[in-house]
Each structure stands twice: as structure tokens, then as C-alpha cells.
Amino acid sequence: MRIRSISVYQVDVPLRHGDYKISGGRTVSTLDTTIVEIETDDGTVGVGESCPFGAAYDPVFADGIRAAVTLLAPALIGADPREVKRANALMDATLKGNAYAKSAIDIACWDILGKSTGLPVYILLGGLLTEQVRTNSSIPGGSIDDMVDNLRRSRDTGLRLHSAKLSGDAPTDVERARALAEVCDATDILTFDANGGMTTHSAIRFVNAVRDLDLYFEQPCAEYQDFLTVRQHCPHPMILDESGTSMRAIAEAKADGACDVVKFKISRLGGLTNSRLVRDFCVSLGLGVWIQDAGGSDLSSAAIAHLAHSTLPSALLGGLSQGVFTDLSVATGAPRCEGGYMTANKNPGLGVELRRDICAEPVACYR
DSSP, X not given: OOEEEEEEEEEEEEOTTSSEEOGGGOEESEEEEEEEEEEETTSOEEEEEEOOSSSSSSSOOHHHHHHHHHHHHHHHTTSOTXXXXXXXXXXXXXXXXXXXXXXXXXXXXXXXXXXXXXXXXXXXXXXXXXXXXXXXXXXXXXXXXXXXXXXXXXXXXXXXXXXXXXXXXXXXXXXXXXXXHHHOOTTOEEEEEOTTBOOHHHHHHHHHHTTTSOOEEEOOBSSHHHHHHHHTTOOSOEEEOTTOOSHHHHHHHHHHTOOSEEEEEHHHHTSHHHHHHHHHHHXXXXXXXXXXXSSOSHHHHHHHHHHHHTSOTTTEEEEOOGGGTOOOXXXXXXXXXXXXXXXXXXXXXXXXXXXXXXXXXXSEEXX
């Protein structure tokens, strides 16, 4: 089996919340996602997706992903996509970095591997360890009333794991935390995410003011040393996200006692091949894992669900369905979400098929 062609699609993904606000005044209303479709010489097709959360979240932007594919795709023509580590080695030898671009291709290779073996990807990633994946709400920044309303609506759908955004201003964020905590009960897991947008002194003021609340505190500061400073003052479990970019970074955080959970983005790590390694490494260190991606649609949700299914329940805090952000469907067979949990399609590969009314004409094709 050899790669015959790689097609690239661009899709705008509108966000259900309209303007989605995170710390530092950053706002996103539409996501620009890149979908990769690999076809082999025997007609097997695999798909993958990579989507940054706007251009001010991670150091990547959507046009840059598609530009990187112009170098990566020709290097993979004629390669066997089932040899996922070799495919990654070919990409690394062609282009340094650019993990987001490599991720879409890597996920498509796993889709083909699953289809060629007749197995769902979660079996290939380790087996079905978690039958239902707890998924989370995502509460954007805004007025207290709006955030409380969003949380109530999320709870009404059965969601009990919540990620609420902080502004970076300690008094405002303390007010948000107390208002949202009032809505929750013992069945809820409430996390507050600063997306690296707080100063150390604001973050320390925040944790000191909410010591009596049951919550997780996620990535208060952009720099790891500042994160570690906050940790020394924080009585709550802490989640490493934007600073957890590699196994070396996670090993350092574990050695420093900096975090209790690692929330990692599949695209930031370069796809399922590397994410599986990071997942297993975190579990071996006794860290919890929360599996997400920065943005995307059905294909992103499928990759997350398959990796989460193959994760030990005792280590898995949750997994993100992109359906909490958007109503757009780009594929059939996407993970089903019900009662706060999602389940991947059990068909071979990722179990999804592109909708041709959405992905009609590629923006590029390499043969």
C-alpha cells in the first residue's frame, strides 16, 4: 500500500458562542480548519484535521499549516501510510517543527491503518480501556450572567466537567469563580483556565481568594517558571496545558511538582503518534490527562475520542468534543455525545467519512 495522492481542504468553522473570549483580550469567532485526505494506490482513504484556535493562541496560524503541507505532502507520495512512525520520520526530515501541519497527515495515516486492518483506531492505540469518554463544557469569558447561563445550559445537557475562562484580572476572576461554583454540586468538576494570560501576582491573588472552593486551576501564566511560582501558593490541583509541549517539559514539571494533570492538544504534539507516547508517559508518571485539540470539527473530535477510549479510566479526566464549540458537521460517523459523555464510531479507522457538500473542492492536491 502506497500513498497516491494527498488533498487539502479549507473549511471555516463558525463558533456557536459568537465571539469566544479568553484572557488577554483575545477573541475568536470563526475557526479556520485544514482537512487532509490521503488516498492510497488501492483506493483506501484516510482523513485528518488540524485547526489552531485563532492566530493568537499557539504560535501557529491556519495559512501556515497549509503552506507547510506544500513541503510535507510531496515527501510522502509513495510511502506506506500504515508505517506511521516512518511517515513521521519522513516529515521530520523534510521540515523542522510545524507540528500542527504534521498532525493532520499523521491522523489520516492512522485512519488508513485502521481501515487496512479492519479495526477502530482506539484498538490500535492500546485497546478499549474507557468505554465512555467524559467530555467537557467550554465557558467563554464574558459577563457573570452570560457565563452562569452557559454553565446552566451545559449542565442541562448532562455535562459535568467544565472549563471556564478567566480574564486575567484577579477581582473579576474571583467573582466569576464564586458565581459559577454556586451553580455546581458534588457531581461537577469545575476548572478555571487562564490560557497563560495572568501575571504571577494576579494568579496568586486569585488562588488566595478562592481557597475555600473546589476547583482546578489551569495554566495561569505563559512562562513555566511563573507557573511554578504560582504552584507554590496554590492549594488546588493544577493543570499544565500550553507549557506541556514535550515529554521533556512534562518530565520537568513532574520533577518540580508543578502540576497534577496535563491537558494536551493532539495537533500541538504533531498527531496521534506522538500524543500516544505523551499520554503513556504522563500515565507512567502518575499524572492525570485531559485530551483535547485546539480547534476543529468532527475529525478532531474523532481523533480525541479514539485516544481517550484507549486511556486508563483512572488517569483520564476527560476529552473534548468540538461539538461544544460549533454546530457545523463536516463528516458522518462523528463521535456521539449524550449525557456528558462521547463515544467513538466502532467502524474501522476513525469511523468517519467526509461530507462532500462541505468538502467539495480541495484547495490543493499532491500526486
